[in-house]
Amino acid sequence: MQERALATRSLILLGAARVFNQFGFNGSNLALAAEEAKVTKGAVYFHFSSKLELAKAVIAEQHRLVQEKIAENNRDEQRALAVMIASCQEFANLLQTDTVVKAGIRLTFEGPTFGLDVAGPYIDWIADMTQLALTAKEQGDINPDVDAKAFAMFLVGSFTGVQMVSEIISDRRELSKEIKNMWWSIGNTVFSEKARSDARISTLIEGPLEPLTPPEMA
Amino acid sequence: MQERALATRSLILLGAARVFNQFGFNGSNLALAAEEAKVTKGAVYFHFSSKLELAKAVIAEQHRLVQEKIAENNRDEQRALAVMIASCQEFANLLQTDTVVKAGIRLTFEGPTFGLDVAGPYIDWIADMTQLALTAKEQGDINPDVDAKAFAMFLVGSFTGVQMVSEIISDRRELSKEIKNMWWSIGNTVFSEKARSDARISTLIEGPLEPLTPPEMA
Numbered sequence: 001m002q003e004r005a006l007a008t009r010s011l012i013l014l015g016a017a018r019v020f021n022q023f024g025f026n027g028s029n030l031a032l033a034a035e036e037a038k039v040t041k042g043a044v045y046f047h048f049s050s051k052l053e054l055a056k057a058v059i060a061e062q063h064r065l066v067q068e069k070i071a072e073n074n075r076d077e078q079r080a081l082a083v084m085i086a087s088c089q090e091f092a093n094l095l096q097t098d099t100v101v102k103a104g105i106r107l108t109f110e111g112p113t114f115g116l117d118v119a120g121p122y123i124d125w126i127a128d129m130t131q132l133a134l135t136a137k138e139q140g141d142i143n144p145d146v147d148a149k150a151f152a153m154f155l156v157g158s159f160t161g162v163q164m165v166s167e168i169i170s171d172r173r174e175l176s177k178e179i180k181n182m183w184w185s186i187g188n189t190v191f192s193e194k195a196r197s198d199a200r201i202s203t204l205i206e207g208p209l210e211p212l213t214p215p216e217m218a
Numbered sequence: 219m220q221e222r223a224l225a226t227r228s229l230i231l232l233g234a235a236r237v238f239n240q241f242g243f244n245g246s247n248l249a250l251a252a253e254e255a256k257v258t259k260g261a262v263y264f265h266f267s268s269k270l271e272l273a274k275a276v277i278a279e280q281h282r283l284v285q286e287k288i289a290e291n292n293r294d295e296q297r298a299l300a301v302m303i304a305s306c307q308e309f310a311n312l313l314q315t316d317t318v319v320k321a322g323i324r325l326t327f328e329g330p331t332f333g334l335d336v337a338g339p340y341i342d343w344i345a346d347m348t349q350l351a352l353t354a355k356e357q358g359d360i361n362p363d364v365d366a367k368a369f370a371m372f373l374v375g376s377f378t379g380v381q382m383v384s385e386i387i388s389d390r391r392e393l394s395k396e397i398k399n400m401w402w403s404i405g406n407t408v409f410s411e412k413a414r415s416d417a418r419i420s421t422l423i424e425g426p427l428e429p430l431t432p433p434e435m436a
Contacts, residue, residue: 024331026244113242113331119386126387150399153387154380158400161379162372168337169344169371181368182376189406 009047011037013061016054017103025055025110052114055107062104063121066091080135081142081195085183085204088159092179095163096172109164122160126152141195151190158182180205227265229255231279234272235321243273243328270332273325280322281339284309298353299360299413303401303422306377310397313381314390327382340378344370359413369408376400398423 015037019028030051034044048054069090074083094101111118129152136142142151162182166175183205187196195201233255237246248269252262266272288305295301312319329336347370354360360369380400384393401423405414413419 026331109327110331113244113328122383122386126383147399150396151403153383153396154376154399154403157380157383157396158372158376159379160383161377162375164382165340165344165371165375165378168340178368178371178375181365181372185369185372185407186403187407189403 017100020103025114059104062101080132084132092175126156235318238321243332277322277325280319298350302350310393344374361410
């Protein structure tokens with residue numbers, strides 16, 4: 001694709017992400033995305049044949065952005081447990097700040113309502129986390145009695161639900177803290193003595209957290 | 219309402235639950251629910267003015283069923299921590315076996331796509347769990363450094379996500395085990411020494427779990 005076409009495609013994806021964030025899949029259409037991206041409807045149709053294709057492209061772009069950020073942050077990190085914690089934290093940050101990431105996750109949640117198979121991303125994510133957990137066990141940071149795959153399933157489920165409830169209750173205002181609290185809650189069971197006494201790991205989860213008081217619930 | 223009208227209403231709710239489970243909110247309508255319940259369309263309209271009203275009634279019935287089962291199971295239970303664990307386990311069982319409960323949760327997840335405010339049930343559930351966690355701290359079963367409200371938020375988020383990912387990956391086939399694994403993962407951080415050495419609490423979470431291998435991921 002030419003540079004200019006690529007730039008237009010990026011603009012469309014960002015415009016579409018804004019529209020999907022506001023109206024969800026059902027309430028969105030290509031015309032609204034074109035308007036938001038300040039391009040013609042023809043330009044949108046040139047790149048995407050349907051709303052479903054556009055939604056899939058937003059999800060793919062979200063996935064790419066998250067992977068890129070995580071890889072960037074962990075380029076020099078040798079400890080798998082640190083990578084696991086930092087990845088969740090980075091994902092939480094992006095869910096609080098990045099329009100495309102927010103839209104991608106909203107569309108993934110809505111996927112089953114418009115016939116999109118969403119198992120793939122979860123299966124991939126669980127497989128990645130299983131590998132990291134196995135390495136962390138070899139590195140002595142995760143306790144030997146932790147089953148790597150069961151732990152990865154739990155972690156992915158837990159992260160997914162914590163961010164979802166956080167969005168519903170408080171528009172993810174406290175998500176970073178809530179994800180740290182997730183890690184803290186499992187720390188004594190899952191982390192080895194060595195990991196728990198490690199300054200860098202402690203910094204990542206910040207030890208026992210200050211009380212969370214989501215404004216809506218006070 | 220007369221007894222016969224109540225019986226018809228129950229039939230309609232069960233029929234509607236089957237339809238919502240299969241097709242989601244978007245793919246369902248009152249005619250399909252009538253057909254599934256083996257009643258006339260007129261009977262459905264007599265009880266429910268719209269698909270939205272019918273969906274809300276299924277969610278309300280799911281909530282009632284879960285509360286009733288939990289109350290029944292915990293009638294003689296004095297320990298708040300045991301109530302928390304058993305409630306999650308009972309909810310998991312219902313999500314694996316009860317058509318109305320499955321449909322209610324599917325509709326709650328889909329709610330934001332058809333304009334239903336779904337914050338209420340989560341806020342109520344977090345408030346209940348916060349109260350139980352406070353009592354469990356007083357009873358010496360939950361560690362003093364656990365913030366009751368933050369823990370309740372985490373627990374509700376975690377349960378929600380674990381059951382959701384379980385549904386996507388394996389139609390909730392292993393959900394009971396996965397919820398036990400959730401409790402096991404947080405046990406050493408959250409539970410007091412006293413709770414951890416208690417035979418009844420240990421039975422509820424069944425100690426370190428056997429490896430989970432969801433068939434689709436093997």
